[in-house]
Amino acid sequence: MWRDFPGKYTYNKPAETAKLEEIKQTFNIDLPEELESLLKETDGINDEFGCHLIWSADRIIDENKELRNGKIFKDLYMPFDCLLFIADAGNGDLFAYSILNGSIQRDDIYVWNHENDSRTWVAPSLKQFIEWWIDGKILI
DSSP states (O other), rough: TOOSSSSEEEEOOOOOOHHEEEEEEEEHHHOOHHHHHHHHOOOOOOOOTTTTEEEEEHHHHHHHHHHHHHHHHHSSSSTTTTEEEEEEEEEEEOEEEETTTTBBOSSEEEEEEETTOOOOEEESHHHHHHHHHHTTTTTO
C-alpha cells in the first residue's frame, strides 16, 4: 500500500520492530496505525534526490529528541512534546501528528512553521498528506 505513489521514490527495508517500540517508549505514545503500517512496510520514503518524504524510524527518534531537549528550541519556541514530527518540508518547517493528553488521537497531519512557531493543519491522514505533498496541493 505504501509503495504505490507515483514518481521516482525509493523505499527502504521495513523498520525493525525494536525501533517502533523505541519510538513508543521514548515518547510514551502509541503510533497511529497508518504510520506504524508505513514503517513496517518501508522505513521511510525518499525522493529521487535522496530527500526524505517520510523519515525513517531512527530519524523520527533523533529529530523529536533534539527538538524536545535542545536548549535553543526551548528558548525560542513553544514546547514540542505535543507533536510527533515525521517529515520536513526542506525549508525548516516540519510535519507532525498532534499529541493530546498523551496520545495521538487523530490521523491529522500538521505543519510547524519554524519562523513564527505556528502549527497548522495540512491533511486528514498520512496517506492524504503524502498524496497532496507529491501533487503540490500543500503549499508552505
